[in-house]
Amino acid sequence: MSIDVIKPGLASSIQDKGREGYYHLGIPPSGGMDQRSLIAANLLLGNHEGAAVLECALMGPELRFGEARMVAACGAEMTPRVNGEAQPLNEVFEVPAGATLSFDFVKSGARLYLAIEGGIDVPERLGSRSTYALGSLGGMQGRNLQAGDSLALLPAHGQASPGRRLAPSLVPAFSKHYQLRVVPGLYAHRLTSERQAQFYAEDWTVASEADRIGYRMKGGTRLSFIDREPPFGAGDDPSNIVDACYPIGSIQVPSGSEPIILHRDAVSGGGYAMIGTVISADMDTVGQIQPHQKVRFVQVTLEEALAARARYQEVMEQLRQMA
Amino acid sequence: MSNEVAATTRYSQAGDEFLFVELNEEMTLEAFFLSISITQRLRDIALPGIIEICPANASYQVRYNPDMISAGQLQETLEALEEEVSNQQVRTLETRVVEVPVLYNDPWTYETLMRFREHHQDPSSTDLEYAARINGYSSVDAFIEAHSATPWFVSMVGFVAGLPFMYQMVPRERQIQVPKYLRPRTDTPKQTVGIGGCFSVIYSVRGAGGYQMFGVTPMPIYDPAGEQPHIDDSMIYFRPGDIVKHRAVDREEYDALLAAAEKGQFKPKITPFTFDLDSFNQDPDGYARRVKEALYEH
Numbered sequence: 001m002s003i004d005v006i007k008p009g010l011a012s013s014i015q016d017k018g019r020e021g022y023y024h025l026g027i028p029p030s031g032g033m034d035q036r037s038l039i040a041a042n043l044l045l046g047n048h049e050g051a052a053v054l055e056c057a058l059m060g061p062e063l064r065f066g067e068a069r070m071v072a073a074c075g076a077e078m079t080p081r082v083n084g085e086a087q088p089l090n091e092v093f094e095v096p097a098g099a100t101l102s103f104d105f106v107k108s109g110a111r112l113y114l115a116i117e118g119g120i121d122v123p124e125r126l127g128s129r130s131t132y133a134l135g136s137l138g139g140m141q142g143r144n145l146q147a148g149d150s151l152a153l154l155p156a157h158g159q160a161s162p163g164r165r166l167a168p169s170l171v172p173a174f175s176k177h178y179q180l181r182v183v184p185g186l187y188a189h190r191l192t193s194e195r196q197a198q199f200y201a202e203d204w205t206v207a208s209e210a211d212r213i214g215y216r217m218k219g220g221t222r223l224s225f226i227d228r229e230p231p232f233g234a235g236d237d238p239s240n241i242v243d244a245c246y247p248i249g250s251i252q253v254p255s256g257s258e259p260i261i262l263h264r265d266a267v268s269g270g271g272y273a274m275i276g277t278v279i280s281a282d283m284d285t286v287g288q289i290q291p292h293q294k295v296r297f298v299q300v301t302l303e304e305a306l307a308a309r310a311r312y313q314e315v316m317e318q319l320r321q322m323a
Numbered sequence: 324m325s326n327e328v329a330a331t332t333r334y335s336q337a338g339d340e341f342l343f344v345e346l347n348e349e350m351t352l353e354a355f356f357l358s359i360s361i362t363q364r365l366r367d368i369a370l371p372g373i374i375e376i377c378p379a380n381a382s383y384q385v386r387y388n389p390d391m392i393s394a395g396q397l398q399e400t401l402e403a404l405e406e407e408v409s410n411q412q413v414r415t416l417e418t419r420v421v422e423v424p425v426l427y428n429d430p431w432t433y434e435t436l437m438r439f440r441e442h443h444q445d446p447s448s449t450d451l452e453y454a455a456r457i458n459g460y461s462s463v464d465a466f467i468e469a470h471s472a473t474p475w476f477v478s479m480v481g482f483v484a485g486l487p488f489m490y491q492m493v494p495r496e497r498q499i500q501v502p503k504y505l506r507p508r509t510d511t512p513k514q515t516v517g518i519g520g521c522f523s524v525i526y527s528v529r530g531a532g533g534y535q536m537f538g539v540t541p542m543p544i545y546d547p548a549g550e551q552p553h554i555d556d557s558m559i560y561f562r563p564g565d566i567v568k569h570r571a572v573d574r575e576e577y578d579a580l581l582a583a584a585e586k587g588q589f590k591p592k593i594t595p596f597t598f599d600l601d602s603f604n605q606d607p608d609g610y611a612r613r614v615k616e617a618l619y620e621h
Binding site: 020021022023024025026027125126132134135136137142182183185186231232233234235236240241242243244245247248249250267268269270271274277278279280281302305306309313 | 335336337338339340341343345347348349350351362374375376377378379380381382383384386389390394479480481482483484485486488490495502503519520521522527528530545547557558559562563
């Protein structure tokens with residue numbers, strides 16, 4: 001009735017669409033970093049689109065199935081294997097009772113979403129099954145998977161059909177060099193206009209510190225802030241502000257050196273100036289970027305961000321139509 | 324206490340889902356009071372399309388669904404609420420006073436701060452000795468007295484789950500201020516009491532941190548396992564607007580309170596309280612005494 005974790009992989013956690021309404025208390029949304037792939041995997045199986053799945057970063061887990069279940073894996077390209085035999089991505093296949101499901105090293109993308117017919121059964125905490133590891137909340141005892149864990153499953157619904165797959169037009173394309181669209185603002189005025197322009201004019205490299213909390217970038221020119229008398233309560237560093245809320249997707253620049261894009265397990269606030277926010281339509285993409293890959297930030301207006309959001313929603317609608 | 328009107332409010336689009344509102348570039352009680360009043364009103368009017376309402380020290384942030392309400396409509400609403408709140412004759416906040424027992428100069432933060440001495444401005448002092456000296460106190464005990472004698476406003480909850488940022492309710496010239504560590508630590512004991520800038524905090528979980536560490540509280544403030552009766556279903560104890568009074572305890576009392584907390588029997592000392600911004604501004608010291616009286620004489 002369950003799945004045993006033989007090897008946990010690098011950072012595998014239970015995620016769904018996340019939780020809302022607690023950010024003002026310091027609890028971030030959590031949920032799959034690439035929502036589109038999470039939802040696609042669930043819809044392929046005939047699951048509710050927000051069923052709890054496994055998010056597997058860079059190196060997948062090894063799992064033994066206690067019973068036969070249909071599964072679907074979407075997102076990063078990590079070939080699934082059942083008892084060593086390669087299985088397709090973006091397509092429903094069965095894992096027989098007693099069989100082992102493992103994954104090859106990642107070829108492209110960073111996070112694979114493994115949906116299981118019925119969904120993973122852990123208690124909902126604050127309205128979600130998603131893991132928020134920093135706060136030891138949700139998922140498997142508030143943490144990433146460990147060897148020896150046993151994943152309980154909700155009942156299979158019998159709606160999943162093997163061989164059902166995503167239309168090629170709905171499979172996201174991964175790259176090694178990404179463009180992320182950003183609405184400038186927040187504390188961007190604390191940078192000189194040349195430095196603001198510089199930020200968007202060069203490539204940044206994703207550092208090894210790239211996780212569910214945030215993605216750190218390096219390799220660009222240091223961003224110097226305009227000198228000023230520090231406002232009372234802000235702190236002495238020119239990049240400091242009076243501690244404020246951090247939007248999901250906002251880009252902060254501690255000491256001007258290495259920008260950090262906050263993601264779904266974000267720290268909810270702090271004292272570093274933010275210079276813009278990645279648009280909602282590009283947040284799934286952030287979750288698929290590997291350390292050491294390149295990023296170029298592209299300035300957009302709010303109107304352009306909303307147009308991109310509409311296109312993103314069209315794709316999501318096509319996924320739902322397929323279901 | 325400065326009583327100036329907040330500098331012009333600054334609205335900033337943060338992507339297509341967040342509106343960030345800076346009420347003042349510097350920390351003032353006025354800005355905080357405005358932040359908490361506007362966000363409370365926004366919560367009350369239950370506008371469709373509003374997802375998260377997050378007050379902060381001198382700013383606030385709203386997450387919204389732009390398919391349901393446009394950024395422009397939201398900003399107009401917030402401007403109207405700010406005007407309404409600013410024009411109120413009586414500026415009060417219904418809140419509570421909470422006593423937080425603290426074992427200052429405890430062995431656990433001491434062990435931790437010694438491990439990270441090379442991250443500190445003054446490796447030859449402890450965090451308490453350093454903070455006492457740069458704030459002009461003659462001894463660590465005098466500094467502890469200053470930290471625990473005055474009330475603090477919870478001006479923001481966050482960073483990580485349930486961590487309260489607290490702003491000292493004294494005239495600005497007497498506010499304790501300390502810089503953060505030069506480089507953040509990778510470890511801080513759970514329920515550490517510390518200060519960075521002008522904000523006192525309680526770390527809700529063990530983890531990274533950059534604030535100077537002064538002690539620990541036995542009081543659970545974050546309860547993901549749902550084991551603490553004094554914490555509701557949100558799992559978080561503090562709310563922006565709470566007033567905190569620290570109380571120094573000795574090791575014996577700390578151990579007893581911690582043992583009670585581990586059995587789910589911690590009972591915080593709390594009293595309901597109506598905060599009045601203008602009376603506070605007229606006489607901060609007298610007001611601090613009233614807060615203390617409310618806590619200990621009712």
